[in-house]
Amino acid sequence: MDKQTENGMEDTPLFDPKILDLIDFSKCNGEYKPKISNKNPGDNLHLRPLSLGDFDRGFLKLLSELTKVGDVSQKQFADRFHQMKACPGGYFITVLENTETQEVVATATLAVETKFIHSTGARGRIEDVVVSKQYRGKQLGKLLLDCLTLLAPKVGCYKLSLECKDPLVDFYSTFGFSKEVNQNYMVQRFWD
């Protein structure tokens, strides 16, 4: 059942938390020293879907460590949240919360686009990966990437892709991503 946040706002997850139970973490290739996992991400940390109440737990501030977020009101956040929640395919925006401070400290998105091709298949994209500065270097980026990479085929993705800058190519290669021959990332920007 939906909870209330401290300011009385409805608190609902973006997707069913049971979907994260589809992740078989024993299948991940990476080594964790010290050992952490999706079920035990570290002291006071909890891996879960984005929730509506994360507006008050610093989710947008966290995203601003990745890129320009803009001045997003609580209503705009809630409207977009409900649009994403209703979307076929789906937005598996996953966060790590410090349950003691009630702050969202890391996030990554698996966005699933449904298709006619590949027998009405679905394509996954990894987007908006960011770990808060004071939490970097604690294997949390790796944990999120391992989780979403393992989740993608479980939610029907026949392929998974991402875009990143040169210095992060080695980081993403460790999760099985590679540059494809004769494929180019092309873009037009209409605004920042």
Ligand SMILES: CC(=O)SCCNC(=O)CCNC(=O)[C@H](O)C(C)(C)COP(=O)(O)OP(=O)(O)OC[C@H]1O[C@@H](n2cnc3c(N)ncnc32)[C@H](O)[C@@H]1OP(=O)(O)O
């Ligand atoms: C698809 C996208 O969203 S691309 C955008 C990626 N996000 C950003 O650039 C935002 C700013 N940066 C960050 O938030 C973080 O630095 C992240 C997400 C890149 C990495 O998160 P962290 O939690 O600090 O990384 P984590 O501790 O899990 O590191 C795991 C491994 O990757 C390596 N690594 C971490 N950051 C980088 C990097 N920038 N470049 C290359 N390797 C890296 C680490 O050395 C570590 O290697 P090891 O396992 O051999 O020790």
